[in-house]
Amino acid sequence: MRFGKTLADSIYPPWKDRYLDYEKMKKLLREDETSPQGRGGEASWTEKDEENFVHELTVVQLEKVSQHQADTFNAIRERAAACEAKLPTPETENGKSEEEWKAVARDMLKELDSISKDLNELRKFSRINYTGFLKAAKKHDRKRGLKYRVRPMLQVRLSQTPFNQEDYSPLLFRLSAMYSWARQRLGEEDPSKEPTSDVKPTETYTAHKYWVHVDNLLEVKTHILRRLPVLVYNPQSAKVLETSQKDPTMTSIYFDNHSFDLYQSKVDKSTPGNSVRLRWTGQLEDKPEIVLEKKSVGDGVESREIRFPIKEKYIQPFLKGEYKMEKQIQKLQDRLGVDSGEVKSLKSNIEEIQSFIREKDLEPVLRASYTRTAFQIPGDDRIRISLDTDLAFIREDALDSDRPCRDLDDWHRTDIDQNQMEYPFSSIKKGEISRFQHAILEIKVKDTKYTRNNTWLHDLMNSHLIKEEKRFSKFVHGVAELFEDYVNIFPFWLSDLETDIRRDPVTAYQEEQQREAKQVEDEIAVGSFLGTSRLSSSKGKTGSPSKYPERRMSGQISQSVQSSRLKSIDQLEPTAEEDADGDGDGDARPLVSDSSTSGLRSLLPAFSNSRYARRHRRGTAWDDAPLPPGVKDPGVWIKDRGNPKVEGKVWLANQRTFIKWQHIAVLLATLSLGLFNAAGVNNNVARILALVYTGFAIFAGVWGWAVYMWRSKLITERSGKDFDNVFGPFAVSIGLACALLLNFAFKYNAIADTKRNATAVALQPLVKLPPDHHVLEGLWTPEL
Template identity: 30%
Template sequence: MLIIEDLKTKQIYWRSRNGNSDTWRARPGQIIMKFGQELRSSIISEYRWYYIDYDSLKTDLKDTSAPGNEWTEDDESRFLSKLELELDKVFSKQQVKSSEIQRRIASSESDVNDVKRRLAERGLEEAGPSEEEFMLLEEDLSNVIADVHDLAKFVQLNYTGFYKIIKKHDKMTRWQLRPVFETRLKSKPFWEENYDASVVKLSKLFDFVRTRGNPVKGDSAAGGSQGSFVRQTTKYWVHPDNVTELKLIVLKHLPVLVFNPQKEFDPEDSAITSIYYDNPHTWDLYEGRLKKTEGAEAIRLRWYGGMSSEAIFVERKTHREDWTGEKSVKARFMSKEKNVNAYLKGSMACKSLFEKARKEGKKPEKAIAEDEKLAKEIQYSVIKKGYEPVCRSFYHRTAFQLPGDARVRISLDTDLSMIREDNIGRKRSGDNWRRMDIGVDYPFSQLPPEDITRFPYAILEVKLQTQLGQEPPEWVRQLISSHLVEAVPKFSKFIHGCATLFSDQINLLPFWFPQMDVDIRKPVSHDFGIRRAGKSGGSYSSDEEDELDSDDEDARNKPQPAAGETSTQGAIRERISRRNVASRHAGEEQDTIYDSDDEYDEGDALAEAKRAGGVRYASALVGHWLRQTGSSIASIVPASQRFEIPRSERVRALYGDSEIQTKKFWAPKGKKIYVPIRVEPKVYFAAERTFLGWLEWSIYIGSIATLLLNFGTRPTKASFVASGAFTLLAVLSLLYSVLTYLRRSRAIRERRVIKYHDRWGPTALAVAMFASVVLTFAVEGRERQIW
């Protein structure tokens, strides 16, 4: 069920998603905005008259396909003509603006090159470019970055608009327009604009200007010393709507890592492909990596660029538990592609792989020996344990890092796809170590659906190496706490690919699997994002210019800026404050998201049901009356009072003051969701201590039984009954403790989520002891004729 608030009519109603193929779910308590309103609220001033006229097209569909009106061929032709005009309008604006941005980038590059030339040619006594020149260049580049951001948002909203209006047309008119209009979209692909080349160029220019002509230089492949650093790696999902914005934000702080600055950017250069190996019958490596068991391995073969790449990196990841005092290790060596098959089959000795390296002498003998040892271990595992290629991961990576400085490294993987490499059912890779019918031609449209899964999000990986006690940079903390990312710790491409592609063989699923049908977009949490440089050093985006201009008219009524901030920053702070106050009372758009997969309109649903007639229309009409009645009653009945309980220090330390949401997921039938559990040696010792505690009590009870049986000159009936009761209790206690210990030990080894506290055992033992004592007194009292 979804609780949806219509921001236009202010009505709140329930909506069921059960039984539909659409499984999109909103976050708990999330307000859903219709796309039409989202489009109106997201209009950028420069593009105001170039957006798709979504409301007009929607009105045409409603008026013409209303109950009693039949959608005719003339209606279809008229609607298609109007849609064509809207497509021409959007495409023309996108082409003009894209060309303008490229010219502006070229102009900025010329200005930066002029500054570089003057810096290189100046004498010892000559002054270089002034600070004002660098500030103007930085402001100009910031505006170009904001233009790229605005164009990306314009394209994304319009593409969603066309997709939704076509879907609405097919649903309301029963005429199938989507297959026909997809051809028109492909002829004017305004949505296929790739900004990676612009991002790389802008990053290089902005880094030069930001560092005032002194960019950090070093080996792009170097990682820096890790001796005195603590490395922290976190993974996040990024919605496609936010990918370009995130890249533009990061490049203002870190340059794009380019291994060969002399070469022009080619999308193929950012492609990374990995072939993962496992035993398709036992899935040892999959389960080991999923459960994070000590020593769990992952074996993969990776190459960078296209299929013509000769350098193949054979890698092995080894997981180490924290309690061991060791860190997880990723080791690899390089091999030529022509040698890979012979090496994996065992027909080539590992020593032969490194003969050339030994002869050239460019690498220390110790490093070569380590690589050879690694090669032998991987070769042995592949042959002995029957590892075969099972899954391929492909993606384009954009890495941000200072050359030679790995303290902050951010990588963004887009176009992520997982592809089957196994030979189950039919031959894919055959006897080769990888399949050859595909390359780096994303989206791999030649593959059948069962052979590929295209991941819907980009993967952001933030790697920080900070000294002990040192906080990460402020902009990194703002980024990872912003609405642009969704944290998914320990996400693995290998695990997700196997769980998706081999669903008929794998029953243990990763913990993030149920989240795939939950929209990860969130409302803006704080003022963070791309801003357009202002005259006074402040910043704001192009869709906020009109609002700031109008705010200037009321400058006399504004409060004074806080200490340490400029007047423009104070204006932005005050505007955000006013928005937040207004949104709490009126449900303003910044606290909402829109449903991009399906849009529910009660009028459309009722009209469609009326055309169908019969039971469907009757049930829809009854549901409409019930919702109207419920809204009327809700407006009369006073709302119940809410009492807020202050948070404890422990909860505040764990979750802060942000809203805490509880989610429950259910695994598909026949599957299990594996939740990561951290197991340390002391957990096993705790289970053993509990068992020994029960064993000690069993011995005490058994000793009491023996004492009662042998007490006195001769055994009596009372002593025999009491002794038997205590003996039975001792045996039951012993059996219970053994069974509990075996159950807990197995659950710990398998890392199962069970209740490890004993709810009934101690209580049952105490009650049985009490009953035994009472029985003893009763029998003995009767023997002595006390009662």
């Protein structure tokens, strides 16, 4: 279908005047003039014509589309903010009855439906116009490219405009939260009901994709090598590692049909995407293992990937449906049995892929060749990093029957594989190859304690050395570059190819600081209105929502709001695990380190709270790491082997501490002995306190000796443990303080008792009055 017809069919009637005027651009280009001579030739195309076309395309039309996109998106955010203002707060929760809140929820659902519809149309508007600009520039360069080229300038302009920046997920998250509140008010959701499922969650990874400029390639490699080793691929499974072995060359052949339906589904994202490819490592003449893969991405974040090895001679019969892998199935049955689960799974996978190829009428269309360097700790898959260089895309199709790139009766190009061509594939015709100028860095991270507290990974992902491209796909990029005449939709990252991806380190740091500050602000704003609905029991901040609080958040919002007061929280959001070749769509989330202090150590400064002490009390990240297969705990570190060589001042410092403890023990013993001798036989308080001080003296002596021996052992072992041990001084200090207070209290009570007894004795009469006497006016006389 011609793009003009595609654009006309995609127009949203209320915005029909805001789309790219594609027909006007064709008229300005004089597309109907095809004769190279006379009026229709190059001689009739003047500088004025070129100026008019370029100004109309890169200024008038681009500003019209960009302005409409910006105004519409701002209006949608205003409408979303207005809906957020209707949400209840602790002050307004009791101001309306339940029926009034239900009426608000019903009105909000209608408005949210309208907002969602407009947001979806805006996404389609941005993508179809983006494709239209590239199509118009391509027509110009094809017709007037001998003297003028407009596409490089257009791509620079496109990279500077916001309408082609596809990031609507933060706003979608806000809409989802409001949808949830409205459904709960209407009784469609039960917030207290926990999801019940017997299915255990599978391990998922988050994929982060970046472009690396060739000037920064070595620095990125060395930064990674300081923490992760290179994962060596040995196709011969040799026992002796060859240090001169080069990084392997990987080849993938992607399938699609003449309508490029698989490409369309991956770019548009409106329908579940599927992809099929053949993949191998090294040269095909070396008979490597070839794997046939199919990846299915559902409506959510989960994906499903099936694969099985296939021999080269069976590929073409398999694609035609003439061979169903009977030999492989029979071998597996002989080894495991007919009823084995692996046999049933293999049969199911073979049938699924073969039927999918037959239904979609798929055939090989694109080859991607690249050199891969993998970084990973053997047996530890928490962090997996791959760096792909020398990336080239080659047409592998037979769409043009008169000049096919591949033999119609074969599944691959024999000119490449038989001649063992390597990058840069100089023998391939210009229109059949596209070389990617950057390296592709992909970081796959499993959500664990180790990865959430990984500073070096966070620094790399936010450095000036790399440029993030979240949704980059080799298959999508190769088709967009080599089959642009066959497709009517392009990925947004194409406009970044004409710009310099290198950044100034200071600028990159400032952008990261602004991003984290904006993240904290957004989390507080979003959490403020969510805290009064489904998460009302949490201690989130309350208040009016921010005008543009946009940020994708994971986990409990209330926890994010509380944590954002102190630091920037950006937890990893689990998504579908990417395929082995790393050609899926990742979602990048930064990693931040987290350290906190609590309890008695944060309250008492006497307790060591240094970074060194906290790290060794908490344990390093490797303490909890499982050992790789075949690796045993040596028990003793290499650094601890051999004769210890310790400076004399270390031993003397330990001895001085021991002597100080003995000094304290002697002083306490002397004090207790003097107190006991000075106390009389009847002074039980002094005698008891003397015994208490004697106990503290004994404890100080024993403690000093024990700590001296313990620290001597740590010095001998060259241990990295913390030498601080505050229990002894703390116990002696508190004990002496209590003893002194008790001594003061007992002495005070003794003095008080003495004074009370003296007063009673002074007031006692000297003569005992007989019962028949009485006192008159202070005197007493015998009664007559």
